[in-house]
Amino acid sequence: MPDSLTTRESTTTSVVLLATTPAGRLSCPDGTLLDRITGQLATLPVSEIQVVTPGGGLGADLRGVAKIARISTGAVAVLPADLVAHTEALALLLEHPAHATGALVSQDATAGPMRPPVHVQGGRIVAAGSSFHIVPEANATFRGVLQVGESHLGTLADIAEELAELADTGKLGPVTAVEAVDLLLVGLVRSGVPVRAALIGPLHADRVTGQHAADTAVAALADVDEARVRLDTSVKQDDGFFATYAVSTWSRYLIKPAAKLKLTPNAVTGISVALALLAAMWFSAGTQGGRLLGALLFYLSFVLDCLDGQLARYTRTFSPLGAWADGMADRFKEYAVYVGLAFGSTDPGIWHLAVAATILQAVRHGIDFSYGGARADAARAGAGWGKPARSLLESADARRATGVLGLAQRLGRRAAGHWLKKMIVLPIGERTALIAVTAAFWNARVTFLSLLCWGGVAALYQLAGRMMRSAR
Known part of the structure; x- marks a missing residue:
């Protein structure tokens, strides 16, 4: 169930942090991965951080997201606690003043269980995948952070409730709580919501499942100069x-x-x-x-x-x-x-x-x-x-x-x-x-x-x- 951690009145994006898998409790230099990402979010312009804890499986998690979406008055970002990412990568969505619907995407098209495939065209995600949903001609991967603009919150709530029902009845195959945010992205794209692809470039944003993977991901963050990347990404990547x-x-x-x-x-x-x-x-x-x-x-x-x-x-x-x-x-x-x-x-x-x-x-x-x-x-x-x-x-x-x-x-x-x-x-x-x-x-x-x-x-x-x- 959702627990409110932090509130600021000056911004319009709230965060739903899915701490529904054991990986969020893995250790890192900042405590646990949940502690680490909560600390990162506290440095970004978000109005509220709500942590969704385990409470009945994927269906319950999705209904929790739907409930939050229906009562929110600004953009909502959904991300998992098992994410190891550069703060600058999170900022690509959360610091964008438009607060529009978008998702963090890597142009590395090597898909895996924690990096589902997507197809990006014209700066938007036109197809998204999960363990059940297949993406033909995938050219990128989703990296776990989804932001939904205020005008699309009703659609998000409807999608989350529909997915919860499908997951509970087994109609999506053996999906688990790990895929909650992946399924929400699939639902938004398939419902016709325009989802901006926020490309992370050389930045890292990786979900992990074990301690070794967590240690490796945290160590890899130091290999990238975030300030340099911010300057590079200021230049339009898809210009004439x-x-x-x-x-x-x-x-x-x-x-x-x-x-x-x-x-x-x-x-x-x-x-x-x-x-x-x-x-x-x-x-x-x-x-x-x-x-x-x-x-x-x-x-x-x-x-x-x-x-x-x-x-x-x-x-x-x-x-x-x-x-x-x-x-x-x-x-x-x-x-x-x-x-x-x-x-x-x-x-x-x-x-x-x-x-x-x-x-x-x-x-x-x-x-x-x-x-x-x-x-x-x-x-x-x-x-x-x-x-x-x-x-x-x-x-x-x-x-x-x-x-x-x-x-x-x-x-x-x-x-x-x-x-x-x-x-x-x-x-x-x-x-x-x-x-x-x-x-x-x-x-x-x-x-x-x-x-x-x-x-x-x-x-x-x-x-x-x-x-x-x-x-x-």
């Missing part, structure tokens, strides 16, 4: 080709200086906008030198656009205002540069091209964001086309893409195919490079024609992809 190789390779060295100067991500966004406006002014001069300087300033503006996100991830100072301002700033900067290029050109038809490029970009953003919003709304409302739920009684997860969509997903697993898929949609990094290079070495007409040609292909690709996904 240009951002990855032409910006993030050196912008990472600006993160710590920016933090020491106490710059906020919003302040960096503001500086980025100022540089883009300067770029537009130089583009409007209409000279070769002006276009070269404008291209350089526009590139530096994009560097700062990447840096504001990296600084936000490093300092974990995300905010709805910051996310909105960053998105609006991207649009404003790009359109300001369009205006500058048009003003600096003597081509009589340049304004028609500038307006066409602006409209095309607006349409592309509409395709992208309206689709994502519609899918999210449909999932919340329970619409069948949003993301159909999959039965927990089905051992195999049959949701596998076929046809052209399946081919595209398989192509994306190869390095060349991955970058091709990234570049074809003309993301902001590639648009920045395209604008800067064509404006610096040619003229505004070439810039707008390039944007229209590549952007048109990108729009058709996006639209076709959305239609095929909707037809699944």
